[in-house]
Amino acid sequence: MRQNTGLHRALLVSLLAIAATLVSRDICRAQTSESGDLSIELVDPKVLRVCADPRNLPFSNEKGEGFENKLAEFFAEKLQKKLDYMYFPQATGFVRMTLGSHRCDVIMGFPQGNDLAQGTNPYYRTAYALVVKQGSGLDDVATLEDGRLKGKHIGIVAGTPPATNMAVNGLMMNARPYPLMIDTRFDSSAEAMIGDLQKGEIDAAVLWGPMAGFYAKNASPALHVTPLVKETTGPKLAYRIGMGVRPADQNWKRQLNRLIQENQPAINKILLDFGVPLLDENDRPIGAETATKSP
Template sequence: MTNGNLYRGLLLGLAGYLTLAAAPAAFAQASGDGADLSIELIDPKVLRVCADPRNMPFSDEKGEGFENKIAELFAAKLQKKLDYMYFPQATGFVRMTLGAHRCDVIMGYPQGDDLVQGTNPYYRTTYAIVTKPGSDLADVATLEDTRLKGRHIGIIAGTPPGTNMAIAGLMATAKPYPLMIDTRVDSSAQAMIDDVKSGAIDAGVLWGPMAGYYAKQASPALHVTPLIKETTGPKLVYRIGMGVRPADQNWKRQLNKMIQESQGEINKILLDYGVPLLDESDHLITAEAVTKSP
């Protein structure tokens, strides 16, 4: 199974990760669009979400992930029942869920993956480096920083930052963690964070939502620096939207409208989970800015 869907679909050449969403005809009429979504949705009265049952901080069967919370937000606004089709985020996830018409939306899906039709993005984030507070590496902002040479840096094997680390000459002393694991019993992200806390590694490089979430759970909280200043290797910033079936044009438009109208509430949910949010200029979006926004 993919490591916590850690890179769900997001790995357009990375390695795999993320989700989608759905809505009914009543909302189409309320928004001034008279299109009948019943021909696109499994049940116009239910928001049916495709999700991984064990993929924190994104989703789980207990509804504890931030994608669960965003789905709850949309269902409440649509006045619809919320239901899930849970399936491990591994090979065949889209085919067995969205493609099999068992659900109508994946709540988090990277732009650019052609397995699904993407909505407009609802957040933009990046990979990040995680260190202990007070560490001599706490102010490192790029993998090109010479202070990382010879240090033990954790990296999920096969993910984009690995290329940047290789170019910077960091792989000889790096500690790789497996991308493909059984998420029912293991978590490479949690293992990496535990190693940062214990000092087994000097720093860890993780997908931002996971880095922010697990670092926030640590006591004391770990330091997270978004990797937005890379000048070599692949760009580590990605836009995340939702995923629907290629034919579901009206449904996609309804979701786009929901995203636009709910952006402030979505941002608050993401920030509560420690997700490093970026605007289009790569500036961090803060909780204070979200609170002040109309």
């Protein structure tokens, strides 16, 4: 009995010693984290490792031609870090295979309200938009409720929020759907839709704002873009966009929030250069003259 008591006491002392070591390590880690040291949170604290799609203009591509590439370059310079990418097609599994697998530390464009990752403060606000040819008679159409769209062939990415608005307004009968889930290495629904608009195969296109603005700006002749912010039926079509980080990476999120706050005018300029239709909180467009305002 005495021998068993001694063994139990020795085991208890060992367990307490191990527990004390673990608690000490956790306290040290917490203190390090609270001090702002990012070595625990980031893959490599000396490198801005960005999760990105290799072929998804106007957002990103392997050549660094998208606005998210330009923003990443800008942030890397501000942070005095080397820039590196983990490229993966932005389809099912993107967050899990990139950010979630600790292969990179930030997704440059991430909508508020998406629970797959933790969002930073938003750095821009935009909306789905209607794209038409100049002089088509639809240039001043500002809502999908407008009667002039009845009977028109309208391109829409299947499964996106404005498809609901179109259905509510009886516009799906003549709509041309384009796939939502694609392999961006080989296909682009936005590019195909704009091509069909230019060829006259559809009368109008409904696209996510950054895509609408980019392709309309680069079309010849340029196309007309109207953000859909006046809808009274169906879901609202304006969204705030920030960046995505892992849920545990609190210091990293705070650092990115500071970068956004301190550099909003420069961020706005990059976005406007790519034709992104920026909106303030009252749905007013943000142009070059008001680009210093926060989203």
